[in-house]
Amino acid sequence: MKKILLPIVIAALLVVVTWFAIGEMSPAQERWYSMEQVSQGKEIYSQYCRDCHGESAGGMFTWQTADAEGHYPPPPLDGSGHTWHHSLSLLRKMVREGGAPLGGTMPPFEGKLTAEEIDAAIAWLQSLWPVEIYTSWRDQEQEIGY
Ligand code: HEC
Known part of the structure; x- marks a missing residue:
């Protein structure tokens, strides 16, 4: 009897543990982008964005301190700053149009990068965000309805 019981108990435990692990992981792991976009984005970032936003x-x-003209240095995009407060459509717009519409100095990438390349760059940046940050961003996206 004992011999039969032990494998059943182990199997049941495995099911429970897996169930919890999937329950914990899957919502946070769900992303709007693919791993291909992340690796393409890494290349794009190092070619077009790294010089300003860092390796x-x-x-x-000093990104939170404006210079004499009131311009701010390039902020972090890795989730440690406030980039995650912006919706996906606003992030795309910022990269397309640069900082000028908001009085900033970031150059526009419209014409230099395609919409797909911009999405890939954003995908790579978001892959750097801690899971809690990405989850908060995604919940906020769903709330706004983007
Ligand atoms: C010449 C320097 C420079 C380059 C190159 C540059 N940026 Fe920026 N970026 C900035 C600055 C400065 C800001 C702050 C707003 C402003 O002054 O325009 C900014 C802001 C941003 C923001 C808004 C961040 C936030 O938290 O509000 C995003 C997103 C961004 N950049 C993405 C990119 C991406 C993606 C690239 C490459 C395709 C890139 N940047 C290239 C200088 C640059």
Whole structure:
């Protein structure tokens, strides 16, 4: 009897543990982008964005301090700043149009990068965000209805 019971108990435990692991992981792992976009985005980022936003998108540590003209240095895009407060459509718009519409200095990428390339760059940036940050961003997206 014991010999039969043990494998059943182990199997049942495995089912429970897997169920919890999937329950914990899957909502946070759900992304709007693919891994192909992330690797394409990494290339695009290092070619077009890295010089300003830094090797790992950490931005400049003085990013919250405006210069004499009131311009701010490149902020971090890796989830440590406030980038995650912006919707996907606003992030796309910022990269397309640059900082000028908001009085900033970031150059526009419209004409230099396609919409797909911009999405890939954003995908790579979001892949750097801690899971809690990405989850908050996604919940906020769903609330706004984008
Ligand atoms: C010449 C420097 C420069 C380059 C190159 C650059 N940026 Fe920026 N970026 C900035 C600055 C400065 C800001 C802050 C707003 C402003 O002044 O325009 C900014 C802001 C942003 C923001 C808004 C962040 C936030 O938290 O509000 C995003 C997103 C962004 N950049 C993405 C990119 C991407 C993606 C690329 C490459 C395709 C890129 N940037 C290339 C300088 C740059």
